[in-house]
Amino acid sequence: DIVMTQSPDSLAASLGERATINCKSSQSVLYSPNNKNYLAWYQQKPGQPPKLLIYWASTRESGVPDRFSGSGSGTDFTLTISSLQAEDVAVYYCHHYYTTPITFGQGTRLEIK
């Protein structure tokens, strides 16, 4: 199974600051025939389902603010929030969908400092 490891486990940043969350997979999730990384990022707030932010590692879902961006390839990925807003307080998850079983990172809790 592919193991997904996020860092840090929790993060506190000030309003307007940049926040960065990392996700590392134990093997590559880059599918060579289409050159796509099968990696997604989600935001989850209490009592709500996960909200898709980024898919294919760097494609922002429609309606997601452009302060959210995804980068990386192969085994190392990053979610960046360029200017933290109060409504960004949540738990963030990455997961691969390269093969089964699909596996998730353990989550990163983002708070306002």
Added chain:
Amino acid sequence: EVQLVESGGGLVQPGGSLKLSCAASGFTFSGSGMHWVRQASGKGLEWVGRIKSKVNNYAIAYIASVEGRFTVSRDDSKNTAYLQMNSLKIEDTAVYYCVALVAATGQLYWGQGTLVTVSS
């Protein structure tokens, strides 16, 4: 508008059964892989299983802990996916989400979830 609506959750005793449904609309259901993901209270996300589309021969896969107890299926004529859960254990207690993976675009759509509680 894309919608995935789960139903069928509830309280069941250990060893019992439940069948979850996931009604989809707003996207090409027949071309999508349908997955089930669960989340125990206060815990992270755990993928449970999936059924691929017809063009992928309806291929099915599960996590080891539910193999032989859970069955995923789909009815493309009704745009609905199912998760039959038998021999339920206390540790199966969670919110269950259905997730559609649209192969052509790479997008993933999630439902709102349905709570399954296994308790005596």
